[in-house]
Amino acid sequence: MNNYMLKDENAIYYECGYSCDNALYLRLGSEAFFITDSRYTIDAAEGVKNAQVIIDGDLYGAAAKLLKEHRIKKMTFDPKEWTLMGYEKISKDSDIRFDAVQDFSHKKRIIKTDKELKILAKAAKLGRKAFGDLANNFRMDGKGKDEFALTYLAKSILSDFGKYELSFDPIVAIGPNAAKPHARPTNRKLFKGDLLLVDAGLKYKRYCSDRTRTVEFGKDFTFDTHQKFKRKKIQKAYDTVLKAHDHAIKKARCGMKAKEVDALTRDIITRAGFGGYFVHSTGHGVGLDIHEMPYISAKSDTVIEDGMVFTIEPGIYMPGEFGIRIEDMVAMVDGKAKVL
């Protein structure tokens, strides 16, 4: 693994502390190169650590030239990260052996350093605080507003009015719209007694937070996990999701496979008769990317270790009726899951 090449913005940031939307990073033995175009000359000179900055409008041409000059024989890369065009430009007329390693950078990043854990804990803390502020705001001003307006409020408050970037476009879904795990806003308006699902996160020092709460909207609602719903069917589904969520956080251990952690939530939901309505995995790793390793899915044999950070987010989705999801981020510390 002495030589590798990266194209993804976060993968590059992880190596040298700076990145932008048009960059290429080469690690050649003990040397490293950050290649970008002239729009980023000033920022790259200031931000890039431990790599030589090269300004060239033709990133791939500049990289191919460096590989040749350094007489590189073998090169590791992630085939998910490179377009066919980029790969062909850099590998054309070369006798280098290119080793495709899927998720190369994500694998490097699966165990967080202490510094990363502190940043992620801060991101999660800011995200939790933002949910509190959002509840205050929705209690005062949410009634009668549609999902577009509520999503805008969520963006404003999550970003602390422009101070933080968001991990992703927040999901604010009312009633049956919450049955879509990746709901987009509609004209549906929020009224007392409506089910309200909010899935949102912000970035602190480029690291993501991620959190979901489902509540019954009313003048006293909070984003606490203890929630009362008028409809018995919703309450039953909610209590099942909460039980699955709490159980997985309590029982997740280092040494388990990710699919065993997935089973901690899935078995409870299946036994309650909702198995067919839990249409996604239990969780995903969180770091510089909002979705990274480990994936807490029924298929994953990844062994859970200290320093991993991931979400626990079981859900039940009844098409046309409602959707429920409760999500927290955990870090594995001393063998157990600690809620961030």
Added chain:
Amino acid sequence: MNNYMLKDENAIYYECGYSCDNALYLRLGSEAFFITDSRYTIDAAEGVKNAQVIIDGDLYGAAAKLLKEHRIKKMTFDPKEWTLMGYEKISKDSDIRFDAVQDFSHKKRIIKTDKELKILAKAAKLGRKAFGDLANNFRMDGKGKDEFALTYLAKSILSDFGKYELSFDPIVAIGPNAAKPHARPTNRKLFKGDLLLVDAGLKYKRYCSDRTRTVEFGKDFTFDTHQKFKRKKIQKAYDTVLKAHDHAIKKARCGMKAKEVDALTRDIITRAGFGGYFVHSTGHGVGLDIHEMPYISAKSDTVIEDGMVFTIEPGIYMPGEFGIRIEDMVAMVDGKAKVL
């Protein structure tokens, strides 16, 4: 071109009127298929026109199966749009001839239909109105605010408080920060007499607007192109950019090559002695993507035709001092450039 495959979200939207962040589109002769995962079942069923919706967690596997069933012999695709992994999954163990055509979808989309022209004109109109609203807001509330807060205000107003998506994160740059064509916000605060550059756009029915103005901030400022600056050097650079901008819009004609349109701005800036400080192209096409064909660059032999929509955005960037850019969108109509 009877068979082609698409992976890009906007390329797919152009074909079937719906798209999402995990989709694959196949055109196989007279048939078409839209493949996505179960998170988008409800929306895809509602939104996709003229294509059969297939729900499958393994997009590439489902696509490979369809190619086999339809005994496809030849397939066109854009190597910029496909990752090496995606391409290999779909082409593995197949004797199909895959023809790589760079910018395949962008080439299809370079001449806008009348319907698209109307949508783009509306997007531009909304963008222009938003700049007016932004000026009102900055006059009242901008003084003393830093670039983070001003960028947040720009996002709020451009989106009409959540009603529209943005074409890109707005650029709001003060003084020397404007010398970076792709400036990111800083803690720098806005005061009377400061140079202020705003580059922003919004999406209407998924089509982008794009607009840049550079002004001297004060209590009576507007985003009009007639601007007075205290510093003579800035005024000279500004007048040069405005002259280049107006000249190109007046003189651009169908039948010219894109590089001839680029020369319309570049020659004026070069003759004024600022040639080395105009570090980018004159403009770019605008449509579903904020950057698409035609590219109005010194290297492009693309012949300009009626129905093309692109920006005219000359600029002068003095590192550490200031940056100026004036940008409008034009559509080619009856052989001439019409400002949208």
